[in-house]
Amino acid sequence: xxxxxxxxxxxxxxxxxxxxxxxxxxxxxxxxxxxxxxxxxxxxxxxxxxxxxxxxxxxxxxxxxxxxxxxxxxxxxxxxxxxxxxxxxxxxxxxxxxxxxxxxxxxxxxxxxxxxxxxxxxxxxxxxxxxxxxxxxxxxxxxxxxxxxxxxxxxxxxxxxxxxxxxxxxxxxxxxxxxxxxxxxxxxxxxxxxxxxxxxxxxxxxxxxxxxxxxxxxxxxxxxxxxxxxxxxxxxxxxxxxxxxxxxxxxxxxxxxxxxxxxxxxxxxxxxxxxxxxxxxxxxxxxxxxxxxxxxxxxxxxxxxxxxxxxxxxxxxxxxxxxxxxxxxxxxxxxxxxxxxxxxxxxxxxxxxxxxxxxxxxxx
Amino acid sequence: xxxxxxxxxxxxxxxxxxxxxxxxxxxxxxxxxxxxxxxxxxxxxxxxxxxxxxxxxxxxxxxxxxxxxxxxxxxxxxxxxxxxxxxxxxxxxxxxxxxxxxxxxxxxxxxxxxxxxxxxxxxxxxxxxxxxxxxxxxxxxxxxxxxxxxxxxxxxxxxxxxxxxxxxxxxxxxxxxxxxxxxxxxxxxxxxxxxxxxxxxxxxxxxxxxxxxxxxxxxxxxxxxxxxxxxxxxxxxxxxxxxxxxxxxxxxxxxxxxxxxxxxxxxxxxxxxxxxxxxxxxxxxxxxxxxxxxxxxxxxxxxxxxxxxxxxxxxxxx
Numbered sequence: 001x002x003x004x005x006x007x008x009x010x011x012x013x014x015x016x017x018x019x020x021x022x023x024x025x026x027x028x029x030x031x032x033x034x035x036x037x038x039x040x041x042x043x044x045x046x047x048x049x050x051x052x053x054x055x056x057x058x059x060x061x062x063x064x065x066x067x068x069x070x071x072x073x074x075x076x077x078x079x080x081x082x083x084x085x086x087x088x089x090x091x092x093x094x095x096x097x098x099x100x101x102x103x104x105x106x107x108x109x110x111x112x113x114x115x116x117x118x119x120x121x122x123x124x125x126x127x128x129x130x131x132x133x134x135x136x137x138x139x140x141x142x143x144x145x146x147x148x149x150x151x152x153x154x155x156x157x158x159x160x161x162x163x164x165x166x167x168x169x170x171x172x173x174x175x176x177x178x179x180x181x182x183x184x185x186x187x188x189x190x191x192x193x194x195x196x197x198x199x200x201x202x203x204x205x206x207x208x209x210x211x212x213x214x215x216x217x218x219x220x221x222x223x224x225x226x227x228x229x230x231x232x233x234x235x236x237x238x239x240x241x242x243x244x245x246x247x248x249x250x251x252x253x254x255x256x257x258x259x260x261x262x263x264x265x266x267x268x269x270x271x272x273x274x275x276x277x278x279x280x281x282x283x284x285x286x287x288x289x290x291x292x293x294x295x296x297x298x299x300x301x302x303x304x305x306x307x308x309x310x311x312x313x314x315x316x317x318x319x320x321x322x323x324x325x326x327x328x329x330x331x332x333x334x335x336x337x338x339x340x341x342x343x344x345x346x347x348x349x350x351x352x353x354x355x356x357x358x359x360x361x362x363x364x
Numbered sequence: 365x366x367x368x369x370x371x372x373x374x375x376x377x378x379x380x381x382x383x384x385x386x387x388x389x390x391x392x393x394x395x396x397x398x399x400x401x402x403x404x405x406x407x408x409x410x411x412x413x414x415x416x417x418x419x420x421x422x423x424x425x426x427x428x429x430x431x432x433x434x435x436x437x438x439x440x441x442x443x444x445x446x447x448x449x450x451x452x453x454x455x456x457x458x459x460x461x462x463x464x465x466x467x468x469x470x471x472x473x474x475x476x477x478x479x480x481x482x483x484x485x486x487x488x489x490x491x492x493x494x495x496x497x498x499x500x501x502x503x504x505x506x507x508x509x510x511x512x513x514x515x516x517x518x519x520x521x522x523x524x525x526x527x528x529x530x531x532x533x534x535x536x537x538x539x540x541x542x543x544x545x546x547x548x549x550x551x552x553x554x555x556x557x558x559x560x561x562x563x564x565x566x567x568x569x570x571x572x573x574x575x576x577x578x579x580x581x582x583x584x585x586x587x588x589x590x591x592x593x594x595x596x597x598x599x600x601x602x603x604x605x606x607x608x609x610x611x612x613x614x615x616x617x618x619x620x621x622x623x624x625x626x627x628x629x630x631x632x633x634x635x636x637x638x639x640x641x642x643x644x645x646x647x648x649x650x651x652x653x654x655x656x657x658x659x660x661x662x663x664x665x666x667x668x669x670x671x672x673x674x675x676x677x678x679x680x681x682x
Contacts, residue, residue, distance in 0.1 A: 045624040047614060047641060077587030078450035080617035086584050087621050090628050103584075111584045274460045275441065275476075279453040307414060307615040313457035315412045320464045333414060 001069040001100060001120075002027050004062025006055040009220035010144045011245065013176045014137035019071065021133010023124030029062035032223035036061060041336050043091050050224060050305040050335050051217040052084055056091060063097050071121075074105030079280035079310055135181060138249075143175050143188040145246050150195050152241065155233025156207045159200040165230055167195055208354050211240045211292035213285045214303035215311050218334055219243045225303055225334065226343050232301075235351045240297065242288040243281070273317050282310030286317055293325035298354045300327055301347075306335035328353060367391040367473060368434035370425030371398065373418055373455065374442055376545040381514035385490065386438065388506030389497045394434055396425040399548035403428050408644055410465045416615040417549055417643050418542050419454050419461070426462055430470055437462075439472045444480035449589045452618055487511070523569045525604045533662050534604050536565045538594045538626060539611030540619070544568075549642060550611060551651050557609070560659055565605070567597035574600050591622035598626060607636040607662045609655075614643035636661060 003019045004027040005012070016026045030036070032054060040057030059070055070092070075082030085103040092099060102117045122130070147168055155164045171191035178184045210232060218224050219241065232239050251262040267276060269287035277283050285302060292300045302318060304311035315331050322329040330350045332343070367386055369375060375382070375395070383393045397403070399421055407424025429437055439462050442455045454461070459474035466472065475493030479486030487507065494503035528534065535557060543550050544566055557564045567575070575596030579586065586592040598608065608630055612619035623639060630637035638658045640651070 045620055045627075047612065047616075047620040048624070049617065049620075074584075076448070078453050078456065078618075080621050082587060083584070083591075083621050086582075087624050090625070094628070113583060274457060276456070278457040279450070282453060282457065304414075307617065307620070309453040309615075309617040312412060312414050312416075312419075312615070313453050313461060315414065316461045317457075317464065331412075 001025070001124075002067045003069045003071050004029055004059065004065070004067030005071040006058040007032055007221065007223075008217055009222065009245075010148065010172060011141075011220070013144055013172060014141040015071075016176065017140055018133050018137040021125065021130045021136070022121055023129065024069070024121075027062050027065050027067035029058045029065065032058070032221065036223075037336055043095065045087075047307065048087075049080065049307050051081070051215075051221075052087075053336060054221075054224060055084065056088060059088065059092065060095070060097070063092070063099055067099065069100040069102065072101070072103050074103035074111070076106060077279065081280070136179075136184065139181050139184045139188075140175055140178070141249065142246055143184055143191075144172060145244060146188065147171055147191055147195065149241065149244075150192060152229060152233065152239045154195055154199050155230065156236045156238050157199045157201060157205060159198060161234070163198050164195060164233070167191070167198065171195075208237045208298045208351065208358065209240060210237050210351075210354065211242055211288065211297045211300045212303065213242045213288045213292070213300055214281065215285075215305060215308050216243050216248075216281050218303045218305055220245070224305075225332075226338065226340060228301070228303065228332075228347070231344060231347055232351070235348065237351055237354075240292070242292070243284070273321055274313070278310050278313045280308065280310030282314045285311060285314035286321070289318055289321050289327070289329065290325065293321065293327035297327065298358060299350065300329045301350070302329055302331040304331070304333055306333050328357065365391050365436060366394055366434060367436040367438050368394045368396065368429035368432075369438045370422055370429060371396045372422040372425045372546070373458075373542050374440075374451070376541040378514065380517040381510045382438065384513040385494065385506055385510035388509055389494055389503070391436075394429070394432075396428045396432075399425070399546055404548070404644060414615055416454070416613040418540070418546075418613050418616075420644065421546070421549055422458075423462065423465055426466060430466055435469065436471050436473055437466070439474050441474050441476050443476065443478040444589075445477070445486060446479055446589050446592075447482045448480065448585065449587050449592065450480070451589055452616070518568075518572075521568045522571050523565075525565070525601050528563045528604070532561060532563045533606045533659065533666070534563045534565065534601075535662075536567075536598060536601055536605050536608050537611065538567065538598065538608060540590050540613065540616075541568065543611045543613060543642060551642075551646060551648050553609065553611065553640070553651070553655070556652070556655060557659075560655075562659065565597070565601055567593040570597045570600050586622075588618040588622065591618050591625075594622055594626060595629075598629065602633070602635075605635060606666065607638070607658065609658070610637060610639045612639065612641050614641045636665065 002025045005015055007029060012028050016028060019026045036054055036057035039060050040053035044053040044056050072085045072088065074085050089101045102121055107114050151164050151168050158164050171187065174187045175184060178187055212219055220243065229239050255262050263277060263283065266283050266287040269290045270283055274283060274286045289300050302315065318329045318331065369382060386393050403424035404421060406427040407420035410423040410427060411420040426437060439459045441459050442451050444450050459472055463472060475489060477489045490507055491503060494507060537544055537554060544554060554564055575593055578599035579592045579596030581599055582595060586595060610623055610626055612623050627637055627639060638654065
């Protein structure tokens, strides 16, 4: 099969290796563009959320490049992501695109097609080949994330404007092409070294530190969040991304896979504000904002797609945390109409506010 | 002790259960008034922009109770009411959302209602809550009476689809209970349809058993209770229908996807479907015009033996 899948940040790099490990060809859809968004908006129900629409765009573009199978993530609710696949399937069918549609989700007896589909996915591979693909994917995921996180520290301190992002782009391409663990390791090491070399002064230099919380897709997909990390970096802000894919895999696949609970720390942090899981990343957003305040971050930026239910619960609670814990919080809602200029202005105003606050704090 | 219950969200589904149970436990129940402009305005003032209309209304009802001097308000955290299903994230975070909006003198009574593991767990949730106010024997019999009241109410709504007069238009009004049953936020759409001589079906008129059976046509089980009801009711009543009116709350995730499933089914089955999105800006006049136009279309379709297309395509090619 020729498999395509939706984008989310750099996740296409490890997923490509993973799917190759299953013995299939991979069609990586073109990176998100205005066209992706237009296609998605055109064929999706009006009132659904932005990730849904962009994913429709990805899938159409991937299928138009020759894919005959779609790989999607599913879920068991209450976030609507869990039912994306069923609706996507209908949309593609109505467009006359005949593809195999496979949804990967926890097997909780609500999807009778789950096991047959999984069988189809694995019929062409053997354990050794698949294990190799998994290891390579895991190495690539770790390498990409390390570089992304490092860039967040380096960007506000880079000597030459834009050099970090340029170097990163090359590094990702090298990692994508790497076909062995040792090659990934080598590129990772080289790139980390090179990125660190772009810094003008020492890592210790004090810059504003801001945490990014919110819905996972909007946090990780630069096209959707209008490259918020880069924008903040260029405003001299070090961003701390509270959502990590590496941790996500560790928690949801390794730990939950063997039946461990994963939300205790989150519940502890969110205590007094939110009593538990509300779907999606709502609990994470609340808990991480409390953590940021306690770790003395200058501020928190909350990013969410318009009409995202779990994040609206969080958004309703964040002002209270902001007030109690003295941390400025900016909630940014994105949808297909989000304009760049307005977005930039709000970020600049927020950063100005944080700078003033810091100055007042230093002067007492 | 007086306890207030906001007339919004799950109240419309569970008021017999809740009021009976709370009364049996020794509370005097006070339900907030029917939604009005003032309540909605309060709600909007207390909510984040992006919240759905029903959640905003809920916060307005809480305020109405607070204004009338109620000190205790029943705001349950409903995680699930059926096995493997959820209501919605708002309902799971409801006490935490409301908590910050009431003055410190007001106490929320917020039992955790979780039936995700099945009916037994659901009953247990109420039992655990009741034990704070009475002995096990008392609570058990109170709960029994409460569930009985609920069952009686639910069953009183069920109807036999073929018992309705054939010559009238039959429309299924799809939508969350708290939209369909709230005359203010739904702009009284149910009454309007009925006074136009239409026979209106709702999902509440179909028994749980029939809904379960009919909704099993979905390839993947629906994890929203409201969505399962909508799909099940449509499937069950399909043969009797001339058209569908789908009410959705703007910003409701469940409604946005379930609405699409329903619309697609209607499109493929050539059944006219009027989709109405409700928010605080929905205007009465525009709504009436749309309803009238829709009913005209259904009438004409009946006269012309379904010769008129339901979804904009021309049936006659000459």
